[in-house]
Amino acid sequence: xxxxxxxxxxxxxxxxxxxxxxxxxxxxxxxxxxxxxxxxxxxxxxxxxxxxxxxxxxxxxxxxxxxxxxxxxxxxxxxxxxxxxxxxxxxxxxxxxxxxxxxxxxxxxxxxxxxxxxxxxxxxxxxxxxxxxxxxxxxxxxxxxxxxxxxxxxxxxxxxxxxxxxxxxxxxxxxxxxxxxxxxxxxxxxxxxxxxxxxxxxxxxxxxxxxxxxxxxxxxxxxxxxxxxxxxxxxxxxxxxxxxxxxxxxxxxxxxxxxxxxxxxxxxxxxxxxxxxxxxxxxxxxxxxxxxxxxxxxxxxxxxxxxxxxxxxxxxxxxxxxxxxxxxxxxxxxxxxxxxxxxxxxxxxxxxxxxxxxxxxxxxxxxxxxxxxxxxxxxxxxxxxxxxxxxxxxxxxxxxxxxxxxxxxxxxxxxxxxxxxxxxxxxxxxxxxxxxxxxxxxxxxxxxxxxxxxxxxxxxxxxxxxxxxxxxxxxxxxxxxxxxxxxxxxxxxxxxxxxxxxxxxxxxxxxxxxxxxxxxxxxxxxxxxxxxxxxxxxxxxxxxxxxxxxxxxxxxxxxxxxxxxxxxxxxxxxxxxxxxxxxxxxxxxxxxxxxxxxxxxxxxxxxxxxxxxxxxxxxxxxxxxxxxxxxxxxxxxxxxxxxxxxxxxxxxxxxxxxxxxxxxxxxxxxxxxxxxxxxxxxxxxxxxxxxxxxxxxxxxxxxxxxxxxxxxxxxxxxxxxxxxxxxxxxxxxxxxxxxxxxxxxxxxxxxxxxxxxxxxxxxxxxxxxx
Ligand SMILES: Nc1nc2c(c(=O)[nH]1)N[C@H]1C(S)=C(S)[C@@H](COP(=O)(O)OP(=O)(O)OC[C@H]3O[C@@H](n4cnc5c(=O)[nH]c(N)nc54)[C@H](O)[C@@H]3O)O[C@H]1N2
Ligand SMILES: Nc1nc2c(c(=O)[nH]1)N[C@H]1C(S)=C(S)[C@@H](COP(=O)(O)OP(=O)(O)OC[C@H]3O[C@@H](n4cnc5c(=O)[nH]c(N)nc54)[C@H](O)[C@@H]3O)O[C@H]1N2
Ligand SMILES: [Mo]
Numbered sequence: 001x002x003x004x005x006x007x008x009x010x011x012x013x014x015x016x017x018x019x020x021x022x023x024x025x026x027x028x029x030x031x032x033x034x035x036x037x038x039x040x041x042x043x044x045x046x047x048x049x050x051x052x053x054x055x056x057x058x059x060x061x062x063x064x065x066x067x068x069x070x071x072x073x074x075x076x077x078x079x080x081x082x083x084x085x086x087x088x089x090x091x092x093x094x095x096x097x098x099x100x101x102x103x104x105x106x107x108x109x110x111x112x113x114x115x116x117x118x119x120x121x122x123x124x125x126x127x128x129x130x131x132x133x134x135x136x137x138x139x140x141x142x143x144x145x146x147x148x149x150x151x152x153x154x155x156x157x158x159x160x161x162x163x164x165x166x167x168x169x170x171x172x173x174x175x176x177x178x179x180x181x182x183x184x185x186x187x188x189x190x191x192x193x194x195x196x197x198x199x200x201x202x203x204x205x206x207x208x209x210x211x212x213x214x215x216x217x218x219x220x221x222x223x224x225x226x227x228x229x230x231x232x233x234x235x236x237x238x239x240x241x242x243x244x245x246x247x248x249x250x251x252x253x254x255x256x257x258x259x260x261x262x263x264x265x266x267x268x269x270x271x272x273x274x275x276x277x278x279x280x281x282x283x284x285x286x287x288x289x290x291x292x293x294x295x296x297x298x299x300x301x302x303x304x305x306x307x308x309x310x311x312x313x314x315x316x317x318x319x320x321x322x323x324x325x326x327x328x329x330x331x332x333x334x335x336x337x338x339x340x341x342x343x344x345x346x347x348x349x350x351x352x353x354x355x356x357x358x359x360x361x362x363x364x365x366x367x368x369x370x371x372x373x374x375x376x377x378x379x380x381x382x383x384x385x386x387x388x389x390x391x392x393x394x395x396x397x398x399x400x401x402x403x404x405x406x407x408x409x410x411x412x413x414x415x416x417x418x419x420x421x422x423x424x425x426x427x428x429x430x431x432x433x434x435x436x437x438x439x440x441x442x443x444x445x446x447x448x449x450x451x452x453x454x455x456x457x458x459x460x461x462x463x464x465x466x467x468x469x470x471x472x473x474x475x476x477x478x479x480x481x482x483x484x485x486x487x488x489x490x491x492x493x494x495x496x497x498x499x500x501x502x503x504x505x506x507x508x509x510x511x512x513x514x515x516x517x518x519x520x521x522x523x524x525x526x527x528x529x530x531x532x533x534x535x536x537x538x539x540x541x542x543x544x545x546x547x548x549x550x551x552x553x554x555x556x557x558x559x560x561x562x563x564x565x566x567x568x569x570x571x572x573x574x575x576x577x578x579x580x581x582x583x584x585x586x587x588x589x590x591x592x593x594x595x596x597x598x599x600x601x602x603x604x605x606x607x608x609x610x611x612x613x614x615x616x617x618x619x620x621x622x623x624x625x626x627x628x629x630x631x632x633x634x635x636x637x638x639x640x641x642x643x644x645x646x647x648x649x650x651x652x653x654x655x656x657x658x659x660x661x662x663x664x665x666x667x668x669x670x671x672x673x674x675x676x677x678x679x680x681x682x683x684x685x686x687x688x689x690x691x692x693x694x695x696x697x698x699x700x701x702x703x704x705x706x707x708x709x710x711x712x713x714x715x716x717x718x719x720x721x722x723x724x725x726x727x728x729x730x731x732x733x734x735x736x737x738x739x740x741x742x743x744x745x746x747x748x749x750x751x752x753x754x755x756x757x758x759x760x761x762x763x764x765x766x767x768x769x770x
Contacts (some may be wrong), residue, residue, distance in 0.1 A: 004677035006696070006719050009670055012271035013223035014230065015258035017670055019066040019266075025056045025665070029079040038516070039074060041543055042066040043228075045606040046481075048516050049530050049540040051077055051157060052660060054406040055226045056534040059607025064261045067227030069657070070663055077514040078544055083496055085125045088114060091566065092121040096499045101471065101733065102664035105495040110511035111548035116503055123500070123509060126751055128560070131508050136564025138488045138506060139173070142461055143565075147440070149460040151450045154180040154419050155467025156411025159515070159528035160537070161584040162554040163410070164591075165577065166465050167418035167426075169562040172437055172569070173579040176426075176444025177459075178419045179663075181467055182411050183447035184751055188373035189404040191417065191748040192382035196390075196628055198621035199613050200425075201412055202347050203401035204365055205534050206607070209236055211399030214361035216354075217245045217275070218286055219371015219754075220405045223253015223671055224657040226369075226533075229405070230257045234272045242361075243506040244354050245275040247371060248283055248345075248652060249682070249729060250722045251410050252671035277354060282345030283650045283755045284375045285729045288335075288635045289344035290384045292351030293476070297359060297391055312359050317393035321627050328387060328629035335635065343635045363399030364389060371402075374754040376639060378745040380632040387629050395627060396618035406533040408660075409515075413531030416595065416611070417588055421446045430591055436571045447473060448749045451741055454482045462490040462504065463561070465554070468497040468662040474751045475738035478709060492557055497662065511551045519553045526553070526581040529603060536608030537596075555581065588665030624679025638755045640705070640743055648704045649687065653732040653739070653758040662733045669731075674719065681760070682721035682729040691760055695720040701730075704757040705736045711738050714763065728758070 011017050025031075041047030043057045043065040046387030050066060052073035057065065066074070087107060093116065096104065113131050114123040142149045152170040154163060170178050182190065190200045197203070209232040222229050223255060232259055233243060245254045255278070256271040263690045264270070272539045281289050301312035318325055337348045344351070349709035358364060366389050372381050386402055387393070394400040408413045418426050421444035428439040445453055451473050452460035462469070473479055483489075492512050493500065500509050513519055519526045519542050527541045552560075559574035582600050589596040595611055602609040614621045622628055638650070655661070655676060668675045672682070681699060697718050703711035713735055723729060738758060 012256035013253035116507035132564040156408025188378035204403040220369025285344035296355035314393035323626035324629035383630040410530035539603035
């Protein structure tokens, strides 16, 4: 690692910086030129779907329909490096526990199934059959005792086919313990949107971007985390569409962008300004900021009515389609501006300026990411954003709608085909009929509950379909301690990570194919499918040779786990499914006939085929049969924040431009001007001064919580940054140690990773470690 360097980044997002960053990875991962050509297949109708984010894939793709970070994800997966038996023979698990996340994954792809050997403290190669025999025996024994004792986690990458089989396996095992990464991510959306508009996912399609005349952009770092969306934003800006951004940090991708795939822009350095208004709301202040906008609109509408001018609110839509308007108006009227200002961190003028642009626009898209969902009041904030859209009828019309930007490439799809701890989201009766078993009806564990179950000892076995659970969840120290008491841990993975090293008494790593590799089964090479952020389904084919003859496909691994664990059931043809994935798709269609009509026929439809969504047609599948205005309990962003304590700051945990979740590609965050380190703390200049710190100095952080647990991170470098006073920010997963498990959204249980009460100390002030 080179000496860390911190220097403001002045170039736009995209551009030559992006091209340069990519070239570095081609060399480092030892990718031959043919591997780079592979990228031309990325996100194409006849190609493979990117393994990075879930952003929509257009029917008429650009020549290169990938971004810097999507390409990095491909190269990271398609690396020529391998971690095989030799590697594990020369490193004990205890030694590897001392390695940084980056180094573990950087060693390359896993090639052999492995079992932990207590005697040598090493992972040793094992035959597949032997692995399944022991795992099956263990799972059966637990099931006899308590079928709730096993948890089946999924990170959002596995295909619809794998996910459907995995969820069925868990239910036939006897529980709905199917937490997935969305429990840490957009669970807030899955709770809020059904309450407000009766659908669990966003309503916006790519076409809407071509017709919109205003984009509201909340808490999503598009330049790093969904860069392909910059194409839609740039095109909209070129049409003169304003983009109003709400984000505590000034994010480069939300300021200026050069399309690296446009030679003219590249040669002339012609960047597009992305945001026309940039509001640096305080962490968690969106609830107040959006309320302020609603208040301004309601007042302007009343005034227009009194003066006989055209109304601001869409009264016809409101009367025909919504419920709860009167209470909502009363709530907004009752909030005074001084409180809205102090809660949001914005001035009344700023909120009114945003409202004024909104009042003039006829088709508005509201986009959001983790900046809204990972808060104590996340659900209420998303409800509030939908209410703002409803005021002018911006749901269910062209060019308008709500657009949660989903994370993992198939996280939305996993929910669609049954990976859900909530039994009411799954057609259990149909499954019962299709497969002749009695599905469990009791609610399963979500991610936070699974963590609680591990701590309490109720959970005894953990199966992970991808992901890096122990690194992604809150309260790292407590969780790692409790984790070691598990009887069984099984991880289906492509690369080595911390969740393999902190393991149960019996532990297996089962290496699988990545989506980009050719998946050859007895009937020939197989395709899989996923659902993007705009609820369109796409097929995906592999193109490269498998990393090793010992790795297996995810559907095969899930089928073998199920066969080894469950009593035979003539109605579930695990082997037939694995032989031909089209048969899994037929089974999916049989369970969800409306969503997946003619699934196999439509698999490779350009642009994907759409999931029917009632709210798009202005049909409201809510309890009231209308779109609901939902009044929040209050404007307090976070009951855990002692807002009067000036020495307690509100910590936001974010991603760098050089990571995918817990996968750390490198130590640079180009857009934020950080090079060579991730141990930084972005702070406002006035807080640095007030607390007697220095820019570049070292500090330690401790969570402010009175539950008797000590949560500390040492050795962070202070970086003076454009961020509201009272807020600070640093990188996930390094700072997960600081997030208390109970610090989550009140309704959705999404960990509130965007507002953690912390105290900052210079190292000397910390009491000695015990
Ligand atoms: N390259 C890359 N792509 C990714 C990922 C990755 O790690 N790397 N992760 C994938 C996954 S799983 C997900 S969920 C998405 C995550 O993508 P994002 O939703 O962009 O997630 P974060 O990086 O956590 O950043 C959230 C943004 O919200 C802002 N923010 C923080 N607090 C607040 C707040 O209170 N209000 C507002 N308005 N803004 C706030 C932060 O400054 C930051 O810009 O990206 C996906 N795509
Ligand atoms: N503090 C804080 N915590 C957070 C967040 C935050 O913003 N702040 N964000 C949360 C969010 S939004 C999310 S989604 C979670 C992410 O949580 P996870 O989804 O659990 O974590 P990832 O880092 O995406 O998982 C990386 C691992 O997945 C495996 N993998 C990669 N590709 C494949 C594949 O094709 N198949 C299989 N089987 N395995 C594969 C590799 O072994 C790799 O090491 O973290 C959450 N935690
Ligand atoms: Mo996510």
